[in-house]
Amino acid sequence: MRVRFAPSPTGALHIGGARTALFNWLLARHEGGELVLRIEDTDRERSTPENVEQILDALRWLDLDWDEGPILQTARSQRHGEALQALLEAGRAYHSNATAEDVKAYKAIHGADRGFRGEPQAEGAVRLRVPDDGATVVHDVIRGETRFEHVHLDDPVIARGDGSVLYNFAVAIDDLDAGITHVVRGEDHLSNTPKQVLVLEAVRAVGFGADAPLPEYAHLPLLHGPDGKKLSKRHGAASVQELRDAGYLPEAVRNYLALLGWGAGDDATVLSTQELIDRFTLERVSRNPARFDEVKLKWLNGVYIRSLPTDELTRRIEAFTGREGLERAVRISQEKIHTLADFWPLAGSLFDGPTDDPKARERWLGEEGRAALLDVAAALEQTRGFDEASVEEALGTVIERRGAKPREVYQPLRVAITGGTISPGIFESVALLGREETARRIARALARR
Numbered sequence: 001m002r003v004r005f006a007p008s009p010t011g012a013l014h015i016g017g018a019r020t021a022l023f024n025w026l027l028a029r030h031e032g033g034e035l036v037l038r039i040e041d042t043d044r045e046r047s048t049p050e051n052v053e054q055i056l057d058a059l060r061w062l063d064l065d066w067d068e069g070p071i072l073q074t075a076r077s078q079r080h081g082e083a084l085q086a087l088l089e090a091g092r093a094y095h096s097n098a099t100a101e102d103v104k105a106y107k108a109i110h111g112a113d114r115g116f117r118g119e120p121q122a123e124g125a126v127r128l129r130v131p132d133d134g135a136t137v138v139h140d141v142i143r144g145e146t147r148f149e150h151v152h153l154d155d156p157v158i159a160r161g162d163g164s165v166l167y168n169f170a171v172a173i174d175d176l177d178a179g180i181t182h183v184v185r186g187e188d189h190l191s192n193t194p195k196q197v198l199v200l201e202a203v204r205a206v207g208f209g210a211d212a213p214l215p216e217y218a219h220l221p222l223l224h225g226p227d228g229k230k231l232s233k234r235h236g237a238a239s240v241q242e243l244r245d246a247g248y249l250p251e252a253v254r255n256y257l258a259l260l261g262w263g264a265g266d267d268a269t270v271l272s273t274q275e276l277i278d279r280f281t282l283e284r285v286s287r288n289p290a291r292f293d294e295v296k297l298k299w300l301n302g303v304y305i306r307s308l309p310t311d312e313l314t315r316r317i318e319a320f321t322g323r324e325g326l327e328r329a330v331r332i333s334q335e336k337i338h339t340l341a342d343f344w345p346l347a348g349s350l351f352d353g354p355t356d357d358p359k360a361r362e363r364w365l366g367e368e369g370r371a372a373l374l375d376v377a378a379a380l381e382q383t384r385g386f387d388e389a390s391v392e393e394a395l396g397t398v399i400e401r402r403g404a405k406p407r408e409v410y411q412p413l414r415v416a417i418t419g420g421t422i423s424p425g426i427f428e429s430v431a432l433l434g435r436e437e438t439a440r441r442i443a444r445a446l447a448r449r
């Protein structure tokens, strides 16, 4: 099996493109086949080196590798020209300057459902001659067979007047030359397929890759947002880069993308990459649109975060935040965060000092709160050690002595040491700060009016 991922580098790698890349990769790895990476850079203005790099970067981040390429489509223009020339010489293609108006006029005479056939001219754009009889049958592994009767198909334009070939022509020749056996791509390309199959059959008839089999096709279902509309920026992060910046783990993203239109068949949602490779088949890909729901991705990411060894999670959070020495804070935050980006808002104040949340102060550092805090300060001064258990015990005595509810003691303390009401566990946070720093922060909060 030889499959390909063929992005057009016109911007960031979007979630749909990443899903296509992943499905091709899983298929190749499952079958022991090869994945060819082809960069479809024929849109000269938008296909910048930066955009190519962005796509490679996103693939690397997702840990998706390829066996051949990247092949640049523009580097193959000579070969495209040769195939075009062979078709012209064999009379399978012809020059035609017919315009959209001409096509309209043709249909007015021959019938609206009649495919356009042009008169060969000496020069101009090039159209492929669609055979008069029969049909082109597209075999789609996911959708079954679709027949396109030739009488209804226009002779498609395959090259411009200047000899440069059009997209559907280049794709077909490139797939043929790369020996692609399975074309797996988004459903938006479904309508291109009969044109590409026609090109493939025509060039094979004139000796190009005559013994290569036609590839099989598989069109992956559309992606929708949670509201059932086509996935777009409105639904949140739309590109792989945005997911990375939002603090998702590549392995969680990979797992989630795999579930967009494919299922293991037993409702399993948390699947390691090896499990995905073992279980992935095109037969289990659905025809129905799949829903990308960032809430679910976040949940799944949380599962992955909790299952990482703490030192590994620390390494990733340190890389993400650009800070060092976070291991203890990561340990006490691991159960509470869903993304790498959740860490700093939760625990950053342990390093950078309390934030200022006037609402929290007002709510928890009134007369009662300050009185509780004074007791806390006294109790924490006298503990024998200063680990989590000693802190818990000291706070327990304050709660008991004051006849207070736990949060009437914990929350003032939390606001004093972090500035707000959100932090890792209170005993863990206090123990991490240590006796002196905790005392300093409490004193500062009490001095503030």
Ligand code: GLU
Residues within 6 Å of the ligand: 006, 007, 008, 040, 171, 184, 185, 186, 189
């Ligand atoms: N270059 C096309 C795209 O990025 C994909 C073409 C194909 O897979 O055949 O949408």
